[in-house]
Amino acid sequence: MNQLGAGPRGAAPEDLNMTQNQTLATLATTDLVISVGSVDGILTTAAVLRLIGQGHEVEVCFTQAFTVNKLLVGSWQGRQVALVDLAVNNRDPEMTRTFVEQLRENGNTLVAVIDEHSREDWLAILGSFDGLAVEPQSQQGGDDAPKSSGEVFRRDLTAAGVEVDDHTLELLKAADAGDRMDFSTHFGAIVNRGVKSAIADDSRRVHLARHLAQNREADSEIQDWISEYEAILVNHQEIIASKQDLGDGIVRVVATDRAVDMSTLMNTLYRSGGRVVIVEGEAFVPAKKRKEVLAAFGTADNLDLMTTIREGGVTPLGGFAQKVNVALEDEAATLAAVRAVLAA
Numbered sequence: 001m002n003q004l005g006a007g008p009r010g011a012a013p014e015d016l017n018m019t020q021n022q023t024l025a026t027l028a029t030t031d032l033v034i035s036v037g038s039v040d041g042i043l044t045t046a047a048v049l050r051l052i053g054q055g056h057e058v059e060v061c062f063t064q065a066f067t068v069n070k071l072l073v074g075s076w077q078g079r080q081v082a083l084v085d086l087a088v089n090n091r092d093p094e095m096t097r098t099f100v101e102q103l104r105e106n107g108n109t110l111v112a113v114i115d116e117h118s119r120e121d122w123l124a125i126l127g128s129f130d131g132l133a134v135e136p137q138s139q140q141g142g143d144d145a146p147k148s149s150g151e152v153f154r155r156d157l158t159a160a161g162v163e164v165d166d167h168t169l170e171l172l173k174a175a176d177a178g179d180r181m182d183f184s185t186h187f188g189a190i191v192n193r194g195v196k197s198a199i200a201d202d203s204r205r206v207h208l209a210r211h212l213a214q215n216r217e218a219d220s221e222i223q224d225w226i227s228e229y230e231a232i233l234v235n236h237q238e239i240i241a242s243k244q245d246l247g248d249g250i251v252r253v254v255a256t257d258r259a260v261d262m263s264t265l266m267n268t269l270y271r272s273g274g275r276v277v278i279v280e281g282e283a284f285v286p287a288k289k290r291k292e293v294l295a296a297f298g299t300a301d302n303l304d305l306m307t308t309i310r311e312g313g314v315t316p317l318g319g320f321a322q323k324v325n326v327a328l329e330d331e332a333a334t335l336a337a338v339r340a341v342l343a344a
């Protein structure tokens with residue numbers, strides 16, 4: 001089993017025991033990684049790429065559990081595939097089943113399913129875990145269950161007796177912290193800030209995973225992305241500095257014509273005591289298929305804003321229970337309905 005030409009540097013094949021050989025040798029055949037674009041997914045992918053080595057091309061592709069039906073599976077033939085941080089779509093398991101069937105029909109082989117979400121769901125889809133270098137795990141083990149794909153992979157490598165270098169270990173620990181929204185680690189901070197100013201741009205994720213697989217520091221391209229995000233954070237400070245306190249725990253800010261990261265902006269306002277936050281700014285209106293200046297109502301409380309707003313007679317432009325967009329001309333009526341619920 002001395003097929004470790006593409007294995008990690010410093011790991012001489014003769015020094016490896018049989019288990020380690022099998023895990024690494026199987027993993028090293030991977031030529032396609034399909035990963036979820038979270039910090040956990042990106043950094044665990046970087047660790048996978050580092051362990052595979054640079055002996056052959058590895059395609060990296062990012063998706064989400066509920067968008068695997070958009071992947072162009074037919075473009076992959078005879079590939080060795082590792083899935084990272086990808087759960088079975090629990091709202092539509094058939095979507096995941098179809099995705100796996102299409103992979104197999106095209107002669108592709110799964111070599112690893114590095115995922116912490118549900119081993120049981122994966123078993124129902126895959127039938128067995130035979131041949132996998134890394135098997136998915138579940139959250140049913142309680143406090144002891146691995147809470148991230150980074151941790152699933154780290155434990156698996158340890159169990160297989162694979163010695164990983166400090167860089168790999170740091171990637172996996174940062175992946176794990178990232179899954180708990182802790183982006184204060186060296187790698188977590190780079191990835192989190194690197195994607196934020198263009199959250200839908202998966203090409204950034206591919207570059208980040210490839211680069212951090214081999215390098216500790218950001219390159220100039222990643223540094224530019226981080227600078228864009230830092231400019232957004234400055235915008236947030238300026239926007240928050242002129243916030244209006246409307247009473248009853250309701251605050252209002254104006255973000256029109258400013259680049260913002262809406263979830264970070266709203267979270268900052270919640271943390272400073274806003275029970276309901278109103279952000280005036282541009283957002284996409286699905287019915288009009290374009291962006292429009294509107295009022296976004298958000299809350300971190302256990303309030304169903306969508307229901308409250310509908311009962312107040314306002315038709316939302318979009319959103320969900322804890323964040324709802326309404327037209328500016330409906331803002332006063334929306335505010336009255338929300339205020340009545342907060343004051344009750």
Ligand SMILES: [Mn+2]
Nearest residue numbers: 040085148149
């Ligand atoms: Mn995860």
